[in-house]
Amino acid sequence: MKTDDYILPAGRVAGVRSWRLANTLWAKLGGWLWSHAMTDCWRKNVEWKAAECPGGHPIPGEGCSCGIWAFHNPHIIDEQFGPLLPPRTVEEEPFQHVRGVIIADGNIIPATLGFRAQYAKVAAIFEDGYDALALATKEEIAGHYHCDIIAPEDYDTFCAKHGIRRLDLE
Amino acid sequence: MVRIGKPKRRIHVEPDHEPARRRSDPSEAPPPTREPKPEREAPRRREKVPA
Numbered sequence: 402m403k404t405d406d407y408i409l410p411a412g413r414v415a416g417v418r419s420w421r422l423a424n425t426l427w428a429k430l431g432g433w434l435w436s437h438a439m440t441d442c443w444r445k446n447v448e449w450k451a452a453e454c455p456g457g458h459p460i461p462g463e464g465c466s467c468g469i470w471a472f473h474n475p476h477i478i479d480e481q482f483g484p485l486l487p488p489r490t491v492e493e494e495p496f497q498h499v500r501g502v503i504i505a506d507g508n509i510i511p512a513t514l515g516f517r518a519q520y521a522k523v524a525a526i527f528e529d530g531y532d533a534l535a536l537a538t539k540e541e542i543a544g545h546y547h548c549d550i551i552a553p554e555d556y557d558t559f560c561a562k563h564g565i566r567r568l569d570l571e
Numbered sequence: 572m573v574r575i576g577k578p579k580r581r582i583h584v585e586p587d588h589e590p591a592r593r594r595s596d597p598s599e600a601p602p603p604t605r606e607p608k609p610e611r612e613a614p615r616r617r618e619k620v621p622a
């Protein structure tokens with residue numbers, strides 16, 4: 402099921418984040434997308450991810466860093482993390498990073514550059530032109546999460562087309 | 572840690588998906604994953620062996 406196939410309830414929030422790709426067979430069994438520390442998996446075929454916290458408070462917590470984080474748009478993630486750069490040579494380690502769009506709901510703590518959310522799903526993977534150097538192609542990743550593949554420049558259009566809320570524009 | 576800037580006031584977007592329903596309905600809560608610890612067996616008393 403692609404994003405085109407369902408109508409999104411109004412009010413869900415769009416954000417941009419990055420993931421690390423599964424780099425072992427075991428990790429791949431969970432799904433292609435992992436947190437950068439490889440401690441948290443975005444499970445394949447599980448539509449909505451729920452944030453967890455051992456703190457026992459409502460998620461995301463005010464005095465905690467828990468929740469699913471995202472930046473408001475591709476420009477901010479580029480400013481914060483730098484542009485996504487491929488390995489210099491093919492012999493180097495395969496490219497392990499990917500960026501994309503999430504849709505979030507539940508409790509959300511907005512911030513100046515992004516937000517932390519209680520629930521999120523993968524809505525799109527950004528095309529970056531590095532498929533040949535990466536651990537997985539964008540088609541393989543999108544296949545795990547039943548999502549679209551879009552260019553970062555098309556983020557505004559994507560959000561407008563699907564009626565997803567942009568906290569940076571409010 | 573990812574820095575997303577200065578926090579603003581919390582908002583809520585009513586979720587209507589499965590993980591949210593599970594979390595709000597205690598009857599559908601998943602069973603505890605950790606098994607109870609087995610009771611410790613009392614140490615056996617050593618039988619006195621006649622010399």
